[in-house]
Each structure stands twice: as structure tokens, then as C-alpha cells.
Amino acid sequence: MPGxxxxxxxxxxxxxxxxxxxxxxxxxxxxxVAGLRRDELAALAGVSxxxxxxxxxxxxxxxxxxxxxxxxAALRLDADLTAHLHALARDAPRRNGGxxxxxxxxxxxxxxxLLDAWVDTPAYLRxxxxxxxxxxxxxxxxxxxxxxxxNLVRDVFLDPGARALFPRWDTVAADSVAALRAVxxxxxxxxxxxxxxxxxxxxSEDFRRxxxxxxxxxTRDETKEFAHPVVGPLVLRRHSLTVGGTDGQVVxxxxxxxxxxxAAALARLTAPARHTGQPPRLRGDLSxxxxxxxxxxxxxxxxxxxxx
Numbered sequence: 001m002p003g004x005x006x007x008x009x010x011x012x013x014x015x016x017x018x019x020x021x022x023x024x025x026x027x028x029x030x031x032x033v034a035g036l037r038r039d040e041l042a043a044l045a046g047v048s049x050x051x052x053x054x055x056x057x058x059x060x061x062x063x064x065x066x067x068x069x070x071x072x073a074a075l076r077l078d079a080d081l082t083a084h085l086h087a088l089a090r091d092a093p094r095r096n097g098g099x100x101x102x103x104x105x106x107x108x109x110x111x112x113x114l115l116d117a118w119v120d121t122p123a124y125l126r127x128x129x130x131x132x133x134x135x136x137x138x139x140x141x142x143x144x145x146x147x148x149x150x151n152l153v154r155d156v157f158l159d160p161g162a163r164a165l166f167p168r169w170d171t172v173a174a175d176s177v178a179a180l181r182a183v184x185x186x187x188x189x190x191x192x193x194x195x196x197x198x199x200x201x202x203x204s205e206d207f208r209r210x211x212x213x214x215x216x217x218x219t220r221d222e223t224k225e226f227a228h229p230v231v232g233p234l235v236l237r238r239h240s241l242t243v244g245g246t247d248g249q250v251v252x253x254x255x256x257x258x259x260x261x262x263a264a265a266l267a268r269l270t271a272p273a274r275h276t277g278q279p280p281r282l283r284g285d286l287s288x289x290x291x292x293x294x295x296x297x298x299x300x301x302x303x304x305x306x307x308x
Contacts, residue, residue, distance in 0.1 A: 128248030
């Protein structure tokens with residue numbers, strides 16, 4: 001995971017994803033590189049080839065906002081990616097090739113009580129590296145990967161149960177990587193994040209391919225589909241709530257549209273948690289772990305860090 005030339009790595013990765021015909025260029029014959037050539041991007045952005053070369057090689061790290069906007073337009077970046085490009089350029093002069101390890105994340109005060117009060121709503125607390133820091137019984141009943149101590153991105157790519165749980169696994173996988181990049185921002189020298197990315201890159205070709213795209217897309221409120229082994233298909237609305245006073249902690253909660261089959265299925269799923277405070281024991285092997293009725297829903301055991 002390149003840390004000392006993040007701006008250059010981003011520009012090269014995004015250049016490779018733009019087809020010449022998408023930006024009005026005629027593609028003739030066999031091309032030696034995927035996407036745009038460096039000289040083509042330079043011409044489209046109105047900068048010299050020498051200057052773009054210096055940017056990509058990390059020999060010039062102070063582009064103006066006008067240059068960045070021109071590069072973003074030439075690369076057909078959306079608002080999220082353009083903002084990320086500007087952030088990489090602002091941060092580049094301050095990078096020192098390594099940063100101290102952040103302390104282990106702990107749930108923000110009061111969040112466990114809040115989650116447990118939402119008996120009918122699957123909800124969990126996510127840290128900045130996508131570790132699950134706390135969860136209610138209903139969230140664990142929805143998916144064991146929402147159990148405190150798990151890492152969401154690791155489970156999506158390395159846990160076979162995730163592919164069965166998410167009918168649109170390809171979309172979930174791509175969104176997970178893009179959201180991780182969005183949360184990481186320019187802090188790619190965080191040792192624990194670096195270890196997580198290196199682990200997943202070595203273990204999953206899918207993760208490595210998606211990470212190298214440099215997609216950036218923050219988690220947003222949207223619909224998500226589940227193929228639950230106990231209650232069947234679920235279509236739930238995901239809500240993302242930022243926890244104030246924390247370094248990127250987010251509460252993720254799911255709701256079903258009232259009166260729908262998903263609402264009825266969710267009610268069946270929440271019934272055991274409502275009466276016992278514990279998630280139901282799942283039939284079959286989902287995510288490699290059945291819900292453990294002997295463990296408190298909010299994660300009384302210490303959470304693991306994202307890098308093991």
C-alpha cells in the first residue's frame with residue numbers, strides 16, 4: 001500500500017480506468033497501456049506532460065486547486081473522488097512515510113446502552129478501520145459478522161458465509177473497499193490500516209483488484225439485501241449515524257419498510273432478542289460462527305483490533 005506517493009498512485013490508477021473513447025479520443029490499434037496514456041491526460045487537463053510526470057512520480061507535490069480540478073474533470077471523477085484528490089494533494093507535503101499506531105478503539109460512552117435499547121432494530125457501532133466495536137442482539141442475529149471484535153471488510157472478503165448472506169456480494173464488496181478508502185482518507189500510513197490492507201491484498205484477489213482502483217465512496221443511507229438462513233430474504237434500509245466526539249465512529253442501523261415481507265421477516269428475527277436479550281442460534285454455518293447465546297450482545301469481551 002503506497003504511502004509516500006499517494007497522490008501519484010491515485011492519478012495513475014484513475015488514468016488506467018478511463019477509456020479514450022469516453023473522453024472523445026480516437027483509439028487506434030493496440031495500446032500499450034490500459035486507459036489513458038500520460039500524454040493524453042496531460043492534454044485533456046491542460047498541463048504539460050513533464051509536469052504530470054512529476055506529479056505521478058511524486059517529484060512535485062504542490063499542484064494548485066485549478067490543476068487538481070482540471071485533472072479531476074479529465075479523469076471524469078465524481079464529487080467524492082475529486083474531494084479525495086484535493087485531500088491527497090493537501091496532505092502530501094506533510095507526509096513523513098510513517099505515523100504512530102493509533103490506540104485501540106473503544107466504543108464511545110453510552111453507545112452500548114443506546115444500541116441495546118433498539119431491540120427491534122439491528123444496529124452496531126463501527127470504528128474507523130471497520131472493526132465492529134459494539135452491537136445489539138438483533139444485529140448479531142442478522143449477521144454474525146456484526147459481532148463485536150469482527151472486522152467488516154475482512155469478513156466480506158475472507159468469510160465464505162458473506163457471499164451467501166449478500167445476494168449482491170459484488171456490490172457489497174466494491175462498496176466496502178470504497179468506503180474504507182473514504183474513511184481512511186489520506187491517513188494511509190496508519191500502521192493498523194496498512195496491515196489490514198496488506199493482509200487482505202495477499203489473501204483476496206478480489207480485494208486487491210478493488211483496492212487498486214482507488215474508488216472512494218462514503219457509507220450512505222441506502223437499501224441493502226440479505227439472504228438470511230433463518231427468516232429468508234430481507235430488504236432493509238441502512239442508516240449511517242456519525243457519533244460526535246469520536247475519531248470516525250459510526251452507528252449503522254437497519255430498518256424494514258412497514259407492511260412489507262421484509263418487515264415481517266425482521267419481526268421474526270427480533271423476537272428472540274426482544275424476549276431474552278440474546279440473538280437466536282442460527283441453523284447451518286453462516287460466517288463460520290453461530291450466534292453464541294452465552295455472550296452478551298453488546299460485546300462485553302474486549303474487541304480485537306483490525307490488524308491481527
